[in-house]
Amino acid sequence: MFGVLMITLLLTIALVGSNMDVILKQGIVYQVRAEITENPAIAESFSTVEEFDKFIQDQIDQRIETLGLDEPWYSPQRVGFTMYKILILDFGNATFLTSDSGSSNVGDILLEKIPRTVLLFTTATIIISIIGIFLGALAGSNVGSAIDRITSAFAVISSSFPVWWIGMLMIFLFAFTYHIFPARATPSMLPTEPGYILALLYHMTLPLITIVMIGFGTWAYLVRNFMVGTMQEDFIIAKKSIGIDKKKIIYKHALKNAAPPIITILALSLSGSLGGAIITEAVFDWPGMGRLYFEAISVMDLPIIIGATYVLTVLFLISIFVADLLYGYFDPRVKTE
Amino acid sequence: MSSVSPTEIKREFMKSKIGLIGVLILLSLVILSVVAITTIPIDTFKQWNNPGNWISYPKTAAPAWVNYFVMEKIPEHLILDNPTVVTKDDVISLTSHQFDVQYHYDDFPSDFIYEINVEYSGSQLLQISLIRPNNSQILLVSKSLPQSDSKITHHERIFSTDSNIKKNIQIHFSEMGFYNQNTTSENMIFANNHGDVLKGNYLFLVNIYSVNENVNVIDSKLIIGGKAYGMMGTDELRRDLAVGLLWGTPLALFIGIAVAVGSVTVGLIYGVYAGFKGKKTDEAMMRFNDVIYALPALPFLIILAVTISNSIFLLVGFLMIFSWVGIAKVSRSMALQIKTRQYVEASQMMGQKNSKIVFKHIIPQLLPYAFASIAISVPAAITTEAGLSFLGLGDPTFPTWGQILHDANIYGAAARGIWWWIVPPGMMIAITGLAFVFIGNALDAIVNPKLKK
Numbered sequence: 001m002f003g004v005l006m007i008t009l010l011l012t013i014a015l016v017g018s019n020m021d022v023i024l025k026q027g028i029v030y031q032v033r034a035e036i037t038e039n040p041a042i043a044e045s046f047s048t049v050e051e052f053d054k055f056i057q058d059q060i061d062q063r064i065e066t067l068g069l070d071e072p073w074y075s076p077q078r079v080g081f082t083m084y085k086i087l088i089l090d091f092g093n094a095t096f097l098t099s100d101s102g103s104s105n106v107g108d109i110l111l112e113k114i115p116r117t118v119l120l121f122t123t124a125t126i127i128i129s130i131i132g133i134f135l136g137a138l139a140g141s142n143v144g145s146a147i148d149r150i151t152s153a154f155a156v157i158s159s160s161f162p163v164w165w166i167g168m169l170m171i172f173l174f175a176f177t178y179h180i181f182p183a184r185a186t187p188s189m190l191p192t193e194p195g196y197i198l199a200l201l202y203h204m205t206l207p208l209i210t211i212v213m214i215g216f217g218t219w220a221y222l223v224r225n226f227m228v229g230t231m232q233e234d235f236i237i238a239k240k241s242i243g244i245d246k247k248k249i250i251y252k253h254a255l256k257n258a259a260p261p262i263i264t265i266l267a268l269s270l271s272g273s274l275g276g277a278i279i280t281e282a283v284f285d286w287p288g289m290g291r292l293y294f295e296a297i298s299v300m301d302l303p304i305i306i307g308a309t310y311v312l313t314v315l316f317l318i319s320i321f322v323a324d325l326l327y328g329y330f331d332p333r334v335k336t337e
Numbered sequence: 338m339s340s341v342s343p344t345e346i347k348r349e350f351m352k353s354k355i356g357l358i359g360v361l362i363l364l365s366l367v368i369l370s371v372v373a374i375t376t377i378p379i380d381t382f383k384q385w386n387n388p389g390n391w392i393s394y395p396k397t398a399a400p401a402w403v404n405y406f407v408m409e410k411i412p413e414h415l416i417l418d419n420p421t422v423v424t425k426d427d428v429i430s431l432t433s434h435q436f437d438v439q440y441h442y443d444d445f446p447s448d449f450i451y452e453i454n455v456e457y458s459g460s461q462l463l464q465i466s467l468i469r470p471n472n473s474q475i476l477l478v479s480k481s482l483p484q485s486d487s488k489i490t491h492h493e494r495i496f497s498t499d500s501n502i503k504k505n506i507q508i509h510f511s512e513m514g515f516y517n518q519n520t521t522s523e524n525m526i527f528a529n530n531h532g533d534v535l536k537g538n539y540l541f542l543v544n545i546y547s548v549n550e551n552v553n554v555i556d557s558k559l560i561i562g563g564k565a566y567g568m569m570g571t572d573e574l575r576r577d578l579a580v581g582l583l584w585g586t587p588l589a590l591f592i593g594i595a596v597a598v599g600s601v602t603v604g605l606i607y608g609v610y611a612g613f614k615g616k617k618t619d620e621a622m623m624r625f626n627d628v629i630y631a632l633p634a635l636p637f638l639i640i641l642a643v644t645i646s647n648s649i650f651l652l653v654g655f656l657m658i659f660s661w662v663g664i665a666k667v668s669r670s671m672a673l674q675i676k677t678r679q680y681v682e683a684s685q686m687m688g689q690k691n692s693k694i695v696f697k698h699i700i701p702q703l704l705p706y707a708f709a710s711i712a713i714s715v716p717a718a719i720t721t722e723a724g725l726s727f728l729g730l731g732d733p734t735f736p737t738w739g740q741i742l743h744d745a746n747i748y749g750a751a752a753r754g755i756w757w758w759i760v761p762p763g764m765m766i767a768i769t770g771l772a773f774v775f776i777g778n779a780l781d782a783i784v785n786p787k788l789k790k
Contacts, residue, residue, distance in 0.1 A: 160770030165763035
């Protein structure tokens with residue numbers, strides 16, 4: 001698992017490294033020139049143009065060397081150093097982006113964005129899974145009934161709609177046609193103001209409804225399929241024939257047996273939700289991890305890209321691990337393997 | 338895993354209603370693509386991002402069929418390039434182009450433009466006049482084309498904002514006694530005495546007078562600017578959305594099918610080989626699989642699109658990288674089961690090559706499953722590509738549905754109520770996805786009979 005993490009990091013660095021070097025070097029050149037133009041005394045102290053140019057070049061080279069940029073980005077030294085720093089959770093400073101409070105420390109920025117993504121996407125995932133499990137259990141225990149058909153149809157149809165497009169339609173309908181919800185999901189007031197939480201919740205409603213609307217169908221369908229499988233097992237049929245209450249069978253016995261795969265999916269989608277759907281956040285202008293990621297990539301803010309990828313991968317791996325443990329707990333058969 | 342024969346699958350599939358609906362939708366999409374490829378010249382979609390190509394189209398015009406549903410008829414954008422040509426040869430020869438405009442809308446046109454491309458020598462006089470429904474005739478423009486001794490081609494656009502037109506209209510309406518200084522030319526000439534729209538037949542006469550020399554009009558076009566155009570309307574950049582939507586169909590099908598077929602093939606072979614070889618090879622291959630599985634796909638796709646290239650063909654490759662993983666896992670576990678069958682063991686003992694066993698004995702068993710997964714993974718590829726395009730990372734040389742939505746988002750289509758810019762591209766994405774989901778579900782139910790009951 002640790003290896004997976006390292007490979008992910010390496011890939012990220014490999015992909016953005018060369019561009020980053022170009023940007024950093026240009027930054028240094030710009031910085032040196034700016035310093036010289038600000039201080040005319042330096043320029044006056046040289047008699048010939050060649051000498052002056054040489055001085056500038058020396059300055060640039062010197063700074064490139066101190067930052068270690070004279071070695072290519074793929075040199076083992078630099079890659080190793082970057083990876084070491086990330087391992088001890090020191091992501092350094094962002095090149096362009098800052099957090100709302102003005103800090104450019106990548107750790108600060110991530111800490112600021114993650115709670116917002118958790119607030120929106122994790123809440124949505126939890127609501128989706130609760131609706132999905134109950135609807136799925138209901139549909140799975142009455143195969144062929146009206147509710148089963150509606151759920152299946154809804155799942156199939158909703159899974160082919162892109163969430164962000166539905167988001168655009170929702171904004172169009174509820175923000176501009178019937179002014180019920182705000183169009184931008186970012187509250188206009190400062191986080192320090194007292195009404196901020198309420199404003200945030202109000203702004204959250206539209207994206208939340210959209211995500212839940214598109215998501216729960218697929219969940220219900222998955223749960224239904226597991227349930228259909230479980231409901232055909234001999235022990236359920238036996239329980240039915242004994243005459244145990246149907247509701248009790250569904251929720252106590254069948255659902256419990258269908259639990260392992262459901263738990264796995266729940267764990268994975270919870271951690272997946274932390275990445276925030278990049279596109280959904282872009283549509284609703286939600287200031288979370290997804291939008292941060294997109295902004296960072298569009299301006300090539302390397303420290304943030306690496307930091308965010310790292311955090312997301314770590315969380316994902318942890319959830320795979322937890323899901324495995326839970327699976328073993330719910331389905332002891334896999335332990336013996 | 339029980340094997341299902343192809344004829345059996347076909348028979349079962351014909352029974353499944355949603356499967357047939359899916360095939361039907363897919364067929365109509367394929368027909369649409371063929372129509373797009375054959376009827377719309379490739380130039381048009383290459384010019385998609387070239388504003389010069391769309392200059393004679395209206396800005397953010399609603400689809401023309403909206404007029405059937407509203408009481409106040411929106412003026413339709415008219416591009417008239419088929420005038421009735423009348424020529425008279427006398428001492429002074431006359432070439433007359435007559436544009437007949439049926440104006441039955443409840444609002445004034447936004448402007449009108451006359452565009453001419455003419456080949457001549459000597460000096461010519463160009464006159465544009467208009468006969469209104471109340472039979473009054475207005476001279477709009479009277480100007481001489483540039484004098485030339487040799488044969489030249491002259492191209493000219495005359496806009497309704499032309500000061501000559503304004504002057505001539507002022508003269509005409511002042512005689513009638515109701516000239517309004519602040520009204521634009523088009524609002525004057527399409528109005529009745531009360532300032533409302535005068536409905537009826539308008540006849541634009543473009544006359545070119547010349548002495549002896551012959552005049553060859555190559556192109557003559559009158560554009561009456563309106564607020565409704567075509568099947569699908571136009572966007573902020575005057576592009577005809579019908580072209581974009583039509584061209585998006587083959588592109589989406591290409592992306593979806595290429596990614597699905599590619600990733601399923603790779604995943605299938607990879608998984609089967611790992612499962613068949615077993616032991617250390619299996620372990621190593623599955624660890625590599627885990628690595629790809631743990632990569633956050635969308636962020637990586639964005640990084641790849643930004644740093645390497647956003648060409649549509651490379652994008653297909655990038656999408657494949659992230660979508661073969663799940664299939665490899667499933668086909669590995671299936672291969673593990675098939676491996677223990679006696680005929681596989683028998684052929685192993687006979688000393689057949691591993692590659693032959695994999696391709697001849699194991700993979701054919703998994704084909705039904707492979708087809709189902711191809712159909713199921715198409716929508717994901719299409720929506721992911723649309724999503725990337727929506728973020729502005731699409732291939733700018735090809736107009737995909739995602740890019741239309743990207744532009745719509747940038748120009749604030751939702752805020753301005755331009756629904757025809759948002760709804761159709763998304764609907765197309767959803768319908769295409771739906772077709773494959775239907776087919777995939779129908780196949781899945783046949784391949785995994787447990788779900789059916």
